[in-house]
Amino acid sequence: MLTGCGSLENPDAKREQRSYAGLGAALRRSNGWAMEAVTGSAEDNLAELLLRVRDGQDEAAFATLFGHFAPRIKGFLMRSGAAEALAEEVAQDVMATVWQKAGLYDPARAGAATWIFTIARNRRIDALRKQRRPEPEDVGWGPEPEPDQAAAMELQQESEKLAEALRGLPPNQRVLIERAYFGELSHSEIAAETGLPLGTIKSRIRLALDRLRREMS
Amino acid sequence: MSIRHHLTDELLMAYAAGILPEAFNLVVATHVSLCDECRARLGAYEALGGAVLEDVPGAAVSVGSLAATMALIRDRGKDPIVAPPQAPRPASGLFPAPLRSYVGGDVEVVKWRPMGGGVRQAILPSSKDATVRLLYIPAGAAVPDHGHRGTELTQVLQGAFRDDADRFGPGDIEVASEETQHRPVAEAGADCICLAATDAPLRFSTMLPRIVQPFFRI
Structure with a gap:
């Protein structure tokens, strides 16, 4: 259920x-994410x-x-x-x-x-x-x-x-956000598959979130 | 409840995405139950999930898929669910609903096991990729000094503890990383009750806990 x-x-x-x-x-x-009322x-x-x-x-x-x-x-x-x-x-x-x-x-x-x-x-x-x-x-x-x-x-x-x-995110940031939400792979599994260090993956996700916040402000 | 220590963005996003181990989900759900600020932030990360779903390339559903769904709805009873399924928390309760559901009741039904030094714990059932347990630390007592191989989340439900990092009171959550080496000590006053999850076995710095560790599954 x-x-x-x-x-x-x-x-x-x-x-x-x-x-x-x-x-x-x-x-x-x-x-500090901010959005204007639309x-x-x-x-x-x-x-x-x-x-x-x-x-x-x-x-x-x-x-x-x-x-x-x-x-x-x-x-x-x-x-x-x-x-x-x-x-x-x-x-x-x-x-x-x-x-x-x-x-x-x-x-x-x-x-x-x-x-x-x-x-x-x-x-x-x-x-x-x-x-x-x-x-x-x-x-x-x-x-x-x-x-x-x-x-x-x-x-x-x-x-x-x-x-x-x-x-509007750069593709290498957007793809990591999407993969996280698809539940396709955990961060460490993405690291193993792409060969990217775990720290790089985490910092790209952080950059993506920062950028989304800026876009919303 | 004035909460000073909140969930990180990374954890909120991973919870919204549904990629955390069950043990972490329980601690996050418990914190969000107590913390309006984190509840609002979680709403933002769920909205990001909605945006991802809107953009996903669709896969054609089979012919008759809608008819099959309508049949499913009829089979289940067509009336929509209108009432929230959750019973409200009793005014005297200590545990928020998600935790109560795992324990099978509130603090009085917990089956505590002694860990030494007056500290007690109760391991809760969850998937094997991480462990979640309740900790009971008598006022003034200390949990053995330990570091972590992964992440440890510690949610304070009652009382308060201090470690090398800071003071954590009711509602606060400590997110301890690999580097953290700490010896939480419960403050004088109320006994401290926490909900803690780890995704890797703890690393104790003294010999005795290292020997007993396999038995306690911490």
């Missing part, structure tokens, strides 16, 4: 916006679709989400070392879990891709590594407030900006 993604899924954790004012604040606190809407349809699944059990919206995410999840799992048949099976399982857990999705706390990434990651740990995935305790601070649309909008804009910054 999939271990929950407690840090992202608990609607009670909306209270956390008081301390978690979106990605920008998080990054600012993380060694206005206007560019990429809002995925979270919108997920909300239609959450609030209306909308099968058409789910089918569109499936068309977008299922191939990506399958590709992601194959990069993680899964054979095609297993990747297909797990991708279906992840999308079914997206339907089941849509009620826990909060667009002010995570973009659609981020939320689905955490589900796919946990399922990968469970299916490929046969391990449990301990998740942080949910933060329950009281009854649910009005949905915070401004925070949700800001988070989407920032997520898009982060994706652009990732695409």
Whole structure:
């Protein structure tokens, strides 16, 4: 079974916006990453679709989400070392879990891709590594407030900006970030495979993160 | 709880990416449960995972994949899960939810084993690539002097300890590297309870712990 993604899924954790004012604040606190609030809407349809699944059990919206995410999840799992048949099976399982857990999705706390990434990651740990995935305790601070649309909008804009910054990294830095997230290899396994010293790999990842922070500021 | 010692960016990213050993995941999840700052930073690294997923070259799914998924959803019961699965932590509890789930309860159900000098430990089940254990250090007592071959994470749950590096109080986490040689001493006052994970056996500098090490699996 999939271990929950407690840090992202608990609607009670909306209270956390008081301390978690979106990605920008998080990054600012993380060694001075900073992001400006962005206005206007560019990429809002995925979270919108997920909300239609959450609030209306909308099968058409789910089918569109499936068309977008299922191939990506399958590709992601194959990069993680899964054979095609297993990747297909797990991708279906992840999308079914997206339907089941849509009620826990909060667009002010995570973009659609981020939320689905955490589900796919946990399922990968469970299916490929046969391990449990301990998740942080949910933060329950009281009854649910009005949905915070401004925070949700800001988070989407920032997520898009982060994706652009990732695409703009030098290839030798970007590839290491991607490999880490694919769970393809641990740092020391990447070192053994590429012949790069472990220190070089760590410092390239650090450079990549520094650069992302600068891009977001 | 005022936390002075936080998780490193490297550990938060590795946790978000899902590439840490299970033992480290448990310590990171425990710290994040206690630390709003690290929880917010973790959100940023999970967003980076979302960006990676958006950009991954897609692999075509099989014909009928959506229909198979809808069938799976029907089989599982179509109603979405709406309630958070976790029970709230009792006000009197010491352990955050992820740790409680590994222990099977709070501090009162821990099966401590003596390590000598009043220090006790309880090894928790996890995958074999790293070890995680609870440590109970009576106020004023010391854990034997040791270095590490890999990384050691020590999360303070109650009380405080000092070592060569600094003071670590409730909520603090110490990230000790290969070079660290330290002798944690619990402060006077409350007994110190920590959750510690290592990805390589500890290296003790005196003879006795070296002999007993295989038995204690530390």
